[in-house]
Amino acid sequence: MKDEYLRKQARWLSQGQIDRRQFIKSAIAAGIAVPSALTLATNVLAATPKKGGKLRLGTSYGSTTDTLDAGTSENGLTQAIIYARGNQLTEINNDGTLIPELAESFEPSNGAKTWVFNLRQGVEFHNGKTMTADDVIATFNYHRDENSKSAAKGLLVGIEDIKKDGDNRIIFELDGGNADFPFIVSDYHIMIMPSVDGKIDDPNSPIGTGGYIIETFEPGVRTIGKRNPNYFKEGRAHFDEVEFITLSDTTARQNAVMNGDVDFIDNVDAKTVALLGRVPTVQIFETTGTQHYTFPMRVNAAPFDNYDLRMALKYAIKRQELVDKILLGHGKAGNDVPVNESMPFFNTELPVHEFDADKAAFHYKKSGHSGTLQLSSSDAAFPGAMDAVQLIAASAREAGIEVEIVREPSDGYWSNVWNKKPWSACYWGGRPTQDWMYTSAYTAETEWNDTAWKEGAAADRFNELVVMARSETDEAKRKDQYWEAQKLLQDDGGAIVGMWANFIHAHSKSLVHDEKVAANWQSDGNKIAERWWFA
Known part of the structure; x- marks a missing residue:
């Protein structure tokens, strides 16, 4: 009874219905000692959101090449700016669940091939324009356009048609069932923008609904x-x-x-x-989440187009050493797939790519390569990236592989080096589902396929499996499809996933x-x- 009474008093204090003094008097009357009552009042007030003040957020991200075009956002700073100034149809809440945002509700039909989103009414853009279905459709079409350079383009290839039913109802028709589609539309690139005559007039406009x-x-x-x-x-x-x-x-x-x-x-x-x-x-x-540090090898560029060379490098890295010396234990070793135990259908039977000088040397000799391999890096890639690549060079040398470190400028790293140089350091924040992660960085259509792993029997089968698993409703079959996809990616793909890093x-x-x-x-x-x- 006392606990219920104190919870009610705490609620009234947090809502401003009583002041601090009244709360303390009520707590003392309920038998709480004075020091405890004072502490309790302080804790309640601290946990109560207050308006005001200026937040100054210092970030490691940002480049002179950054723009306000949400579709081309490529670092943590521009992402944070997008979330501050705009909104998506759905949102990953702070408890990890998916909730509606600019949409008020959503529901599937036709085996998850059709998705209906009911929009919130009365939402205004910063210029005073009321958000309608036309703005949502124009935004999605901006990312889907055949000439689009948006990083979200690959995520949306499954959309066959978008239409409206009134000003506040959107209907998406997909080419196949996709139970994860509401997660996809929460992607930060797909910030809803104001349209003019059914089109996005200026994707670099700062105007949003945020x-x-x-x-x-x-x-x-x-x-x-x-x-x-x-x-x-x-x-x-x-x-x-x-x-x-x-x-x-x-x-x-x-x-x-x-x-x-x-x-x-x-x-x-x-x-x-x-x-x-x-x-x-x-x-x-x-x-602790899904952030991972990678060293993508672009398989369309020699010598990384050679399977045995890629495999040699995968065996030439001391992953636990990276965790111990770069992360100081704030994370764990990677295994060349962008998926961990936090995701559904994680393959627990993948072979472990541990350092093995003999295997690395075997595959390196088989590749026929000689000379040095260039590995581009910068402090912009992730904290400790330059130290990490030095450790990689040292362990590779033990297997007879010479790696030359190329220190790249931090400014412009994500525009000029990543996704362009044949081998580089990179970070990925990760995604909550396998389909989202793959369609962001590994499927053939995405702009952000930083390994360029798009062709060949293994890549073709991987892309086929991703599409199959997306619409598969039988959990056992979906598991088998994702397990096979991970095995193909780990074996033939160009990604070296070195470590999973905590956010600090x-x-x-x-x-x-x-x-x-x-x-x-x-x-x-x-x-x-x-x-x-x-x-």
Whole structure:
């Protein structure tokens, strides 16, 4: 009875129906000691979202080549900006579940080949325009266009037709059943944009439906947004202003949060976590999700078009050493598939690609290659990337393989190096389902297939399996299809998935968040601007 009474009082305090003094008096009257009552009041108020303040978010991401076109977003900063200024039809919530966002509800029919999305009514863009079905259709068609350079193009190839039923109802017709389609439309690239005469007039416009209105956009430097007073979400977007600051240098980023120059930073170096955690004003914030660090080999470029050379390199890497020395235990070894135990239908019977100098040397000799192999990297790839490639070069040397490290500029790395150079360092935030991960980075149609693994018997069969599994309703058959797909990818594909890395952040203790925190991306699903607040 007492607990129920205190919960009610706490609810009233958090809602502003009573003040702190009244709550403390009520708690004492219920038999709570004065010190405990004071602590309880403080905790309740700290957990109650408050409006106000300016959030300064220091991020390792950002480049002078960045744009506001959501379709071409290619790093964590532009993703966070998208989430701050715009919305998608659905959203991965901070508890990891899929919920409606600009859609109010959605339901399948015809074996999940038809999906109907009912839109929220009264949602406004920052320019005052009311969002309608026309805007949604125009946005999806922008990404689907045959000349589109959008990273979401490959995700949407299964859409045969999109039509509206009134201003607030969208009907998607797919070429096959897809039970994961509502996850796909939550992709950050597919931010709903305002249309003009049924088309997207300017994909680089800052206008969206999100919690913050972009006022300053300086690529590779800073982006500033002011709170949207007409935001449709209750209890979200608490800050008066948010500022995203690019701090590519790890030391500069960590000094900034220690000195109070920023309130939050991502990608804390595992080597300095303990030191940073001793700063009285700083809180370490770590989550475990689907982030993985990779070294993609483009199979359309010699010498990586040779199966045995790729296999030699897969056996030439000491993966646990990478976890121990680069992540300092904040993660685990990878096995050349972008899938882990957190995903449904993970293949537990895959062979383990551990370091084996004899196997590496065997495959390398069989490849017929001689001379050095160039591996491009930069601190922009992931924290510790330059140290990681040095370890790879050292272990490969033990197998008689010479690797030359090419240090690339951090600025422009994602535009000029990744997805272009034959072998490079990379990171992936991961996706919550296998289909989404594959269609983002491994199927033949996607712009982001950074291994260019698109042709050949193994790749053809992999693509076929992805389509089959997407619409398969028999769980046993779907498992077999995904297990075979993982085996093909691990064996023949060009991805070296070296390690799974925890997201490590640091923030001012004045920042507060919900008890549950998303791990689908760094920085609470890259939605700190919307979900956190100042105590």
